[in-house]
Amino acid sequence: MLHPKAFHRERTCPPERKELGTSLKPNALRTSLLLTVLLLAACGVNATPSRADAPVTPPLTITDASGATITLAGLPERILCLSPGCVDILVELDILPVAVALPLVPLVELPQFYGDRAAAIATISLAGNDPNFEEIAQARPDLVIGTPIDEPKRATLRPIAPLFTIVDTGTYRQLEEQLRTIGRLVGREARAEEAVRRFEKRLTAYKARAPRDRSVAIMGVFSFGSVVYTNASPSCHLLTEVAHCPWSVPAGTKSPSAPIAAERLLEVDPDVIFIQTFKYQRERRAAGASRFQAPDKRRELQASPFWGELKAVKAGRVHEVEVWPWGGYGTRSLGIVLDEALPLLYPQVFPRPLP
Secondary structure (H helix, E strand, O other): OOOOEEEEEEEEEOOOOHOOOOOHHHHHHHHHHHHHHOOOOOEEEEEOOOOOOOOOOOOOOEEEEOOEEEEOOOOOOOOEOOHHHHHHHHHHOHHHOOOEEEEHHHHHHOOOOOOHHHHHHHHEEOOOHHHHHHHHHHHHHOOOEOOOHHHHHHHHHOOOOOOOEEEOOOHHHHHHHHHHHHHHOOOOOHHHHHHHHHHHHHHHHHHOOOOOOOOOEEEEOOOOEEEEOOOOOHHHHHOOOOOOOOOOOOOOOOEEEEEEHHEEEEEEEHOEEEEEEOHHHEEEEEHHHHHHHHHHHHHHHHHHHOHHHOOHHHHHOOOEEEHHHHHOOOOOHHHHHHHHHHHOOOOOOOOOOOO
């Protein structure tokens, strides 16, 4: 029986919602999973899974990102996703999840993910603050993958399927190792390595030609608050390889995001600003993302005296990007970030994404 080394764990917690101006009513709990995804800072762990030298052979006992130990009698074939990182990993491994939580539907429908194949993936609705466990049971998964925020669901899920937790934040190196871990878990190590090599090759090609002379800010303007993503977020951390993403983690926290501060924006005065937004009607209608739309806050930000002073605004280099997949949940998402960001950062060098 193989016992891979436990994840190295480091506790992290997001800023309290009140710091981001949140005032959620009870009925907004229905979309709390989406909120957790957007904040990228659920009170969980930054984990770097260790690589095992031996191939995985069942039965398998393994420790997840929450520190829980699970045992699988065989290689899992029917996997249900509660987190975007799970979706990112499975698409790289060419595995179709049997079901995903409702807020993840727009992610699986992206053409770079499952596209038309997403129609075959069942959707798990939300029941209050939790996924609908009856629907999870009906999907008959043999493994459920979530994040440490899903730890309280473990006992309820136990009669249905084991819960294995991963992280959706961290450096791209950590996310690569996580992909390798799941690849071993499902017997697709070769596909995991192929995905890592593909991403690394793309990043290397962009790095070789990127001037690295522009600074960038990745922002989100949502109903629960306006944030700038720090270099603790996967996307900002990745862009430090090809540009400057000089948004350090606030003192005393390890949060991937921080409230937007006019003084700091003016101090950095980024050359390019990316603003995450929602573009998918189905997400707004079915997942309740309209609750997070904040046109008034967006207009308020753009009407602020400091906004017009930013060089990115003056030069017309403020670009809207889709929340999915700019969360940077894995190698597939981060590859899309590179392909979208580089032509906007350096259009003369990259008039189009690299082939």
